[in-house]
Amino acid sequence: MNSLIERAEALLPDVREKLNITWEDPGGDLHLAAVIAGGIAFMDRLAGRALSYDKGTAALSLLGNYCMYEQAGALDMFAENYRKLLITLNMDEMVIAYARDKAANEDTDV
DSSP states (O other), X not given: OOOHHHHHHHXXXXXXXXXXXXXXXXXXXXXXXXXXXXXXXXXXXXXXXOOOOOTTOHHHHXXXXXXHHHHTTOHHHHHHHTHHHHHHHHHHHHHHHHHHHHHHHHHHHO
C-alpha cells in the first residue's frame, strides 16, 4: 500500500481544486500535502480502515472540507460542523465491516 504521504500527494490536485488554488506554489503544495496527510489519517481512523478517496465519494468531499478548515485555522470546528456526515461515514464503514466479517465466517463454516 502507498504511504500516507504518497496518498496525500496523489490527492493534491483534487484538494487544490476544492480549495480553488489555481496558482503554482511548490512550498504551498508541500504544506497542503501535509494537511491532506493529516486529514487522511483522521478519516481513515474514523472509518477503521484505509478509505478510497475517488472523485465523487463522501470521503473525498469530507477530506477537502477538512483541509479547508485546517487552512483557515478552524480545524477545531470541523468535527462539530460535519458531525452528521462523519457519523454517517463511520456507520457506513461499520456496516461494510460487519458484512465482510459475516461473509468470511459463512465461508469458513462450510
